[in-house]
Amino acid sequence: MCNLYSVVTNVEAIRRFVKVFNVNPGIGNFPPLPGVFPDYLAPIVRNVGGLTELTSVRWGMPSSSRALYDAARARAAKIEKKRGAPLTREEFDELVRNEPDGGTTNVRNTDSQHWRRWLDVPYRCVVPFTSFSEFDSSPGADGKPKGVTWFAFDADRPLAFFAGIWVPQWTSVRKVREGMVTTDVFAFLTCPPNDVVGSIHMKAMPVILTTPEEVEFWMTAPWDEAKALQRSLPDGVMKIVNVGEKRGDPPDLVEAMMEMQH
Secondary structure: OOOOEEEOOOHHHHHHHOOOOEEOHHHOOOOOEEEEOOOOEEEEEEEEOOEEEEEEEEEOEOOOHHHHHHHHHHHHHHHHHHHOOOOOHHHHHHHHHOOOOOOEOEEOOOOOHHHHOOOOHHHEEEEEEOEEEEEEEEEOOOOOEEEEEEEEOOOOOOOEEEEEEEEEEEEEEOOOOOOEEEEEEEEEEEEOOOHHHHOOOOOOEEOEEOOHHHHHHHHHOOHHHHHHHOOOOOOOOOEEEEEOOOOOOOHHHHHHHHHHHO
């Protein structure tokens, strides 16, 4: 699954690709993001109130209640073993309510009841990116795993978009040190990989929208029609542009983008 991507672009480039009706003042002319990790704030263009808005949202949709229950049950077992007595029903319920949920970054099974409630147009978004990564566990020349492998359309890393969904004002414990928070969250869909991505990660790749027409269709079409976009790119599309780095874009490109911001 994709848990690291980069977006080195600017507001104007996104506007040229997507029909953006509103830019949230808080986003400003956002800086280049050569490494976006789970739970980071990242730019998305979302449907809200019948219009599209460019804003920053935390990466990671709510995990399923079953996943959180199972995690709480495992934690309860450790507590019970340590103290030598079972938790009361009230104690366990409190444990479930406060189970940390860092979020689910990728959405694959759109037939799941957990995801179906958020597949309609009001919850659609697109996520700008310039490259994305998968981890290559095969050994390199030194015998160690090759590590993070970055994919883009070519060495220039042109702007494209993941097909995503978002949820407004979700209340949960994202991190223990934060406690309970209420925040907007997003994730993007995945699909079977093409041959390029599949050579590194055989399970999935992000759903990628490559044209303004595909973006418009994703943002406006009923789910029965829009779900056709949950498909892999053709074989031969995408290139490996970097290996072993946690930055998706080379320093000279990042520096050039920073110059454009000023």
